[in-house]
Amino acid sequence: MSESAASLRHQIVTAADLESVVRTMKAMAASNIVQYENAVRSLGDYYRTLQLGLVACLRQDEAPATHAHGAEKNKGAIGVIVFGSDQGLVGQFNEVMADYVLNTLGGLPGKKTVWTVGERMQSRLAETALQPLDGFTLPNSISAITPLVGQILIEMETRRAKGEIAQVFLFHNRPQSGAIYTPVSQRLLPLDDAWRREVAAIEWPTGNLPEVMGDSVQTLQALVREYLFVSLFRACAESLASENASRLAAMQRAEKNIDELLEELNRTFHRLRQSGIDEELFDVISGFQALNVA
Numbered sequence: 001m002s003e004s005a006a007s008l009r010h011q012i013v014t015a016a017d018l019e020s021v022v023r024t025m026k027a028m029a030a031s032n033i034v035q036y037e038n039a040v041r042s043l044g045d046y047y048r049t050l051q052l053g054l055v056a057c058l059r060q061d062e063a064p065a066t067h068a069h070g071a072e073k074n075k076g077a078i079g080v081i082v083f084g085s086d087q088g089l090v091g092q093f094n095e096v097m098a099d100y101v102l103n104t105l106g107g108l109p110g111k112k113t114v115w116t117v118g119e120r121m122q123s124r125l126a127e128t129a130l131q132p133l134d135g136f137t138l139p140n141s142i143s144a145i146t147p148l149v150g151q152i153l154i155e156m157e158t159r160r161a162k163g164e165i166a167q168v169f170l171f172h173n174r175p176q177s178g179a180i181y182t183p184v185s186q187r188l189l190p191l192d193d194a195w196r197r198e199v200a201a202i203e204w205p206t207g208n209l210p211e212v213m214g215d216s217v218q219t220l221q222a223l224v225r226e227y228l229f230v231s232l233f234r235a236c237a238e239s240l241a242s243e244n245a246s247r248l249a250a251m252q253r254a255e256k257n258i259d260e261l262l263e264e265l266n267r268t269f270h271r272l273r274q275s276g277i278d279e280e281l282f283d284v285i286s287g288f289q290a291l292n293v294a
Helices: 002-060 071-072 093-105 120-125 141-159 195-200 217-294
Strands: 078-083 113-119 166-175 181-189
Touching: 002 141, 002 166, 002 195, 002 217, 078 120, 078 141, 078 217, 093 120, 093 166, 093 195, 093 217, 113 120, 113 141, 120 195, 141 217, 181 217
Parallel strands: 078 113, 078 166
Antiparallel strands: 166 181
16 A cells, blocks of 8 residues: 555656646746737837838839849749747647648649748658758847848848759747637738738828838848848747747646546545545554453
8 A cells, every 4th residue: 555655646746747737838938929029019000101101112113123143043943941949849830831831732733942930840841741940049028020021031042042942931820819729821921012012002001102211122132131031030920929829738738637647546546545544544443452452
């Protein structure tokens, strides 16, 4: 009995320690969600302002080409940027995204050059027909997103200038209400006539027509650079917010399971302990009765 009780006591202590770790990770995930969701909301307003600036430029004059001519050498080549996670305990976060990427790209012809952000996504896509290149390190704070975006833009523009890619698709998870997220994609490049028409169709918020002051070409180029930067920044922030929401939900489920396990272990331990006490009492009573008979 003593060995069984000791074993149960060890399981209870281990479960309690694990619950402490889970609660810590739960608190960290909840804290991280706040900063990333705030960043996403702020970027939403800034992104809208950028769109209006592009509308003003594209409506005023016939806009010049905004994509590198080097990419015309290989029109079918596709660059793919996929955001995932570096750490586990995020449920089906990476699996859902990987399946979405495969289904979306399956119908597109041409060679695919894939970059991943996050080690888990790197290893997940390595098991598929898509063989990603060396991935990027996932940032662990808002301030670390800017250097990452700079690295991606440099790599992307270098390969476009060499004609190795012509189109760029961006994949990431976008947070919804609660712990729900959904995979989304965006064709980041080229900024072709279809993109121009889409931007130009955005309704201007007032009755006063916009006018670009100064050199419209330089203004457009500056807005395009900022548009690419903000698109990548927002994708990263949304992915991180989704990751932490998924981790928070996973930790909540784990905490509930541990609580149920602890309740069962404690109940079993107390039942076993009471059984041992009862056996000892019966032994004492039996001994006392034997002495009286003698």
